[in-house]
Amino acid sequence: MRRERRPYYIRRLQGAWVRFQTKHFLVPAFDEAGPGLAVSSPRNVEVFGGNIRIGTCVHLNAAVGNMIRLCTWTTDGREGRITLGDYVLVSPGTHIVASESITIGSNTMIASGCYISDSDWHDTYDRTRELDKHAPIVIGENAWLGVRVIVGKGVTIGENSIIGAGSVVTKDIPANCIAAGNPARVLRQLDPERPIRKRSELFAEPERIEQDMDRLMRYLLRENTLWGWLRSVFFPTRED
Structure with missing residues (x-):
């Protein structure tokens, strides 16, 4: 892929799934x-x-x-x-x-x-x-x-x-x-x-950084659609 095609809410859902996997399956291993x-x-x-x-x-x-x-x-x-x-x-x-x-x-x-x-x-x-x-x-x-x-x-x-x-x-x-x-x-x-x-300086204000990144992702992915993402997954072109 040449660019991020996922809609904002799909990215959020996938991020939540990754966090669940980390907490449920990985953290207990330490x-x-x-x-x-x-x-x-x-x-x-x-x-x-x-x-x-x-x-x-x-x-x-x-x-x-x-x-x-x-x-x-x-x-x-x-x-x-x-x-x-x-x-x-x-x-x-x-x-x-x-x-x-x-x-x-x-x-x-x-x-x-x-x-x-x-x-x-x-x-x-x-x-x-x-x-x-x-x-x-x-x-x-x-x-x-x-x-x-x-x-x-x-x-x-x-x-x-x-x-x-x-x-x-x-x-x-x-x-x-x-x-x-x-x-x-x-x-x-x-x-x-x-x-x-x-x-460590990157994490001085973790909540603010998380909010800023969320707003940035929302802006960058604002034009992405579910259909456009699915098409890029199953029928990719050079534009993807």
Whole structure:
């Protein structure tokens, strides 16, 4: 589709259905889930295992064919843990898998297709067991992982740091820098004189933002009709 063809009330109904799915099917899968959880496609979010906690206003932007997976495993009596802080953004296709502990700080942004795992899952010589091939991951507040970043076991990424697309992070990255490569290395420092706006600022007045977005959608979709939408679904043309 080249444009949004749904009538305003259809979009509202579909939005209500997504919120129901999120609250009824997804939220109970977490040990804790703060208010304001927004999920674009609840059926494409997989939460497996216990000890998975998320904070306030977390956004899980899954998509068809690009599932988000948050998984913990129990190995040798040890159960993994995943903790996402407030205002975290997780984009389509990202997998976060914990054998021990993965902590992601508030305001962190994770782009599409990232893989974060605190374990190698198999020993180098004993391919039947994990043994000691695991170590906690800590991603600091307001970090930003680019598309298809891989974060390996035992890594700490400092607050505000940016990891370039396609990077493989195998060693600690300090705070307030830009790093990239395979393995990732620091390219430059962020300017300490320039302030950084965080995602939390988007939610300073959540009710007002919701009202503004609703008015915007009502305006943008004002000319859409039920027939026009159905026609675009079943008999699309280049105009759609």
